[in-house]
Amino acid sequence: MIAKIESNRNNHLKPNYKRYLLNGLCSVLIVVVLSLLTNNLSLKIIIPQIIIFSIAALSLNIVCGCLGEMVLGHGGFMLVGGIVASYVSQKIYQLVMEKNNFSSSQMREIFYNIGNGEVHFAGYILVIFAVIVGAIFTGVIGFLIGVAVLGRMKGDYLAIITLGIGLVFVSIANNLQTIDGFKYGVDGPSYYTRIAGNTPIFASFLILTLICFIMIFKSRYGRAILSIREDEIASEASGIPVKKYKIFTFTLSAIFAGLAGGLYYHFASYLGTSLFSQDRSIELLVFIVLGGLGSFTGTLISTALLTFVSYKLLLNAPGGYQLLIYGVILIIVMLIRPEGLFGTKELTWDFIKKVFKIKKKPKKIVEEEIIHDNK
Amino acid sequence: MWNNLYNGLINGLGMGSIYALIAIGYTMVYGIARMINFAHGEFITIGAFVSYGMASLIGANPITMIICIIASMLICAIVSIITEKLAYYPLRKRNTKRITALITAIGVSYIIYSLFNIQFQEIKSSPKFLNLSNTNLTILTIVITLVTVVLLTLFINKTKFGKAMRATSENPSAAKLMGINNDAMITLTFAIGAALAGLGAVVYCLRIPYFKFSVGSDAIGLIPFVAAVVGGIGSLPGAVIGGFIIGIIQQISVAFPETSPWTPAILYSILILILIIKPTGILGKSIGEKV
Amino acid sequence: MLKVENLSVSYGKIKAIDKINLEVNSGEIVVLIGANGAGKTTTLKAISGLVKCEVDSHIRLDLSMLTDKRTLNRFVGKKATDLLLKVYHSSEVAFEKINSNEDITKELFAKNSKLNQIKLKRIRKKYNYFVKADLLKVKAHRISSYGIAHVPEGRQVFANLTVQENLEMGAFKRHSRKKITEDLEKIYELFPRLKERKKQKAGTLSGGEQQMLAIARAMMSKPKIILLDEPSMGLAPIIVKEVFEIIKKLNESGITIVLVEQNAKLALSIADRGYVLETGKIILSGTGEELLNNENVKKAYLGS
Known part of the structure; x- marks a missing residue:
């Protein structure tokens, strides 16, 4: 018996290379499919948006879904990330131009080819660098807020205070425009949209986000987070450093929200503060609730679906109707299936196997050998 | 500068009384149903349009103002009862999570907002019920608010149903044992809150000469909610005091061109400060958590 | 007076009570004893409508409950x-x-x-x-109209209401102002400490006073049956004695008592009949004396 238990344990600890391979192939597939889809012009605008909001929604989901703390001002973090990223990339652009006394056309030569619109390596580097700086900065802010706030309040109060923080960010951002030298968010070099058109970059960010979240939240650490959601006091009593984990999760969520914001600027070349106000925060919340709090797959699917639907509605119906249908959908879903599309479950390989009735080869039963031994 | 300050104060008292009336709705519903009713702001829109419609039917003078107030309060109460029974009550029955109620409230607010958006695109001019100077108008507004608050407080503290509402918000299951119908109490709370918002809408029309369909979410927006939280969510006098404080601060900030664009930041920073220093608000009571 | 038939209550997947049968006769003191988690509180909650019961459970009321x-x-x-x-x-x-x-x-x-x-x-x-023969079909807030009052576990007074207001809430379903005021006076005579603290907020009272208040509040509805859930919990022994004196007095004035207690000795000493609950099932029943002298009960609950 003991031998059997040991051998099972070993199997569990061995990295499941097959699974990693499958996941890797899947990610590449997703990137390829998304890139191909963007060849269709109408989707060219939607796909990057879906990616951006998926990243933002996922970052919200780890706090609201996994950690169980309601956060209402998430758009504010996106805004911070966008502002910093746009400032950095514009500043660098400006500095390079001034330092080397390039003309605008020479600058364009460095970053992209006017002729065929191909973006050069330098252009990609600039954008990626700016976006990452934006994300880190947002993370620092998120960390500071988390330290200040997460220790002392939770539940409704936390929701309200995050709402306030988000709105304060928006208001400050509105006024920053007037401060000299801090012009951000507009007049970006037009090659940004070509980067957005280059979906593999954006999709890679999404895959990166997913990998990061899955690795963290589907591991032992993730289970600790879930236990904090269920019963904080019991978790603390079990030795989980609740405050530390909460701050960590919150900071992580801020980082990726900032990432999404930075990507948004480089997609739209524009950063309107109204885009990240309360409406956006609520929209993200709706995405994750409809997809299932705590379910990454659900978030992805619901974000994609709802963004797509709202775009189609925008085209066909006048503005008021879109919101009306949206509101009705919300209420109906909450009444019928409040836990969202996927609840807390994910679409895993096991589930797919079950669906397609792919049977696993039964592992060698060590038991027989033991029985022989006992004889 | 003093002129600005004085204007800000007067306007603040005036707007503050409107915020106070609406904040009462937020705080009462939270107290009894533990729910932040994000759809509450939309009752301003409903009330404004109802009084506009009535005024265009029966004219605008002090007498019709009373009728419009009654009509606005009634219709707001009825709408809130309908939404409560259709959207919130089923959720309560099934004991769903709080975030579900929140999302539903957001859905309701979207629906009401878009219904008015679709129907009324243009800016409407408020019915001119009275012809008063700004100062006198403010005094009238304050009087209306104070009278309403006094009546409401008397109701809550002295009447059987008022006490039953307090009992329900404190301890729903013990209240059930007394024979108090929790659901009826909650519906009553929603109705009262909505009626007060309807009254606030008419007062708003008195002060502001025009409004549009987004008045609930843009012009008034979350400010009464901030007021309710600052004053102490769950506490009736807290909502009133919070309303006046926030109104005064807002209007003074708006009166000075240096601070005017920063007004939202200032207000929400106050919210954050209060939540950090005294989360239960100015008049709220600290409730310890029982392990 | 009241018959519990086949009662089952589950909290999610966990069965708190499994098909129990109880009987309460007029004028009795019936006691439910058992360890923590045995399902005693759940039984009372089922009777007063605070928890949902499974199908096939019934609580039947006698005609005597309905015809006064x-x-x-x-x-x-x-x-x-x-x-x-x-x-x-x-x-x-x-x-x-x-x-x-x-x-x-x-x-x-x-x-x-x-x-x-x-x-x-x-x-x-x-x-x-x-008049439904099955109490389980009645909504919780109507149960008090049948003359069943429940003093819940942990007192559960309305902390922010005054003592007087708490008592008034007890009489919520009654309409005769005159009679309610008379009864208030009688209650104050019975509980002089409550009279002293008439205008105090109930949350500021001591544990024993809160228990008195909870019982007085139940009495204000003029019930025929009072369900008492662990009245001795968290109280000093001398206060517990007072509380039980009051319970006996109540019973002498004609009110039927259903008492759930962890303090088995004290409960059984005033009981007419009793039931022993263990993990959701009734394992013993009998008169108070029988249970007091029962070997198993003594070993498990009476500590001798």
Whole structure:
């Protein structure tokens, strides 16, 4: 018996290379499919948006879904990330131009080819660098807020205070425009949209986000987070450093929200503060609730679906109707299936196997050998 | 500068009384149903349009103002009862999570907002019920608010149903044992809150000469909610005091061109400060958590 | 008076009570003892409607619970009750007549007009709406109208209401201002400490005073049965003695008591009959004395 238990344990600890391979192939597939889809012009605008909001929604989901703390001002973090990223990339652009006394056309030569619109390596580097700086900065802010706030309040109060923080960010951002030298968010070099058109970059960010979240939240650490959601006091009593984990999760969520914001600027070349106000925060919340709090797959699917639907509605119906249908959908879903599309479950390989009735080869039963031994 | 300050104060008292009336709705519903009713702001829109419609039917003078107030309060109460029974009550029955109620409230607010958006695109001019100077108008507004608050407080503290509402918000299951119908109490709370918002809408029309369909979410927006939280969510006098404080601060900030664009930041920073220093608000009571 | 049949309650997937049967007779003190988590509180909550029970559970009320004047008052209203009593003199007979399908319009209203027939129909409708033989089909906030008062576990007074207001809440379903004030006076005589603290917020009272308040609050509804959930919990022994004196007094004045207690010795000493609950099932039942002397009970709960 003991031998059997040991051998099972070993199997569990061995990295499941097959699974990693499958996941890797899947990610590449997703990137390829998304890139191909963007060849269709109408989707060219939607796909990057879906990616951006998926990243933002996922970052919200780890706090609201996994950690169980309601956060209402998430758009504010996106805004911070966008502002910093746009400032950095514009500043660098400006500095390079001034330092080397390039003309605008020479600058364009460095970053992209006017002729065929191909973006050069330098252009990609600039954008990626700016976006990452934006994300880190947002993370620092998120960390500071988390330290200040997460220790002392939770539940409704936390929701309200995050709402306030988000709105304060928006208001400050509105006024920053007037401060000299801090012009951000507009007049970006037009090659940004070509980067957005280059979906593999954006999709890679999404895959990166997913990998990061899955690795963290589907591991032992993730289970600790879930236990904090269920019963904080019991978790603390079990030795989980609740405050530390909460701050960590919150900071992580801020980082990726900032990432999404930075990507948004480089997609739209524009950063309107109204885009990240309360409406956006609520929209993200709706995405994750409809997809299932705590379910990454659900978030992805619901974000994609709802963004797509709202775009189609925008085209066909006048503005008021879109919101009306949206509101009705919300209420109906909450009444019928409040836990969202996927609840807390994910679409895993096991589930797919079950669906397609792919049977696993039964592992060698060590038991027989033991029985022989006992004889 | 003093002129600005004085204007800000007067306007603040005036707007503050409107915020106070609406904040009462937020705080009462939270107290009894533990729910932040994000759809509450939309009752301003409903009330404004109802009084506009009535005024265009029966004219605008002090007498019709009373009728419009009654009509606005009634219709707001009825709408809130309908939404409560259709959207919130089923959720309560099934004991769903709080975030579900929140999302539903957001859905309701979207629906009401878009219904008015679709129907009324243009800016409407408020019915001119009275012809008063700004100062006198403010005094009238304050009087209306104070009278309403006094009546409401008397109701809550002295009447059987008022006490039953307090009992329900404190301890729903013990209240059930007394024979108090929790659901009826909650519906009553929603109705009262909505009626007060309807009254606030008419007062708003008195002060502001025009409004549009987004008045609930843009012009008034979350400010009464901030007021309710600052004053102490769950506490009736807290909502009133919070309303006046926030109104005064807002209007003074708006009166000075240096601070005017920063007004939202200032207000929400106050919210954050209060939540950090005294989360239960100015008049709220600290409730310890029982392990 | 009250019969619990086949009662099962589950919290999610966990069965708290598994098909128990209880009987409560008029004027008794019936005691439920058992360890923590045995399901005692859940049983009381099931009776008072605070938890949902599974299908096939029944709680049946005797006619004696339904036919007294006060219940009639609560169900068909004061005017109708006065009329019925004027004609029939006894509430039991009145109940019978309403319950039957006899055309008693002429007896009641002297004139057999259409209007009076409608009036009779309305009275019957109101009564039928309330008279369900199965208490489990009644909503929680209507249960108190049947004369069942529940003093919940942990007192559960309304902390931010004053002592007086708490008592007034107890009388929520009653309408006669005069009688309510009279009863308030009587309660204050019985609980002088509560009278002292009339205007204090209930949350500021000590544990023992809160327990008195909770019991007094239940008494204000003039119940026939009082369900008491662990009244001795968290109280000093001397206060517990006081509380139990009051319980005995209540019973002597005619109120039936269903008592859930962890302090098995004390509970059984005043009990007429008792049931022992263990993990949701009734494993023993008998008179108070029988259980006090039962070997198993002694070993498990009486510590001797």
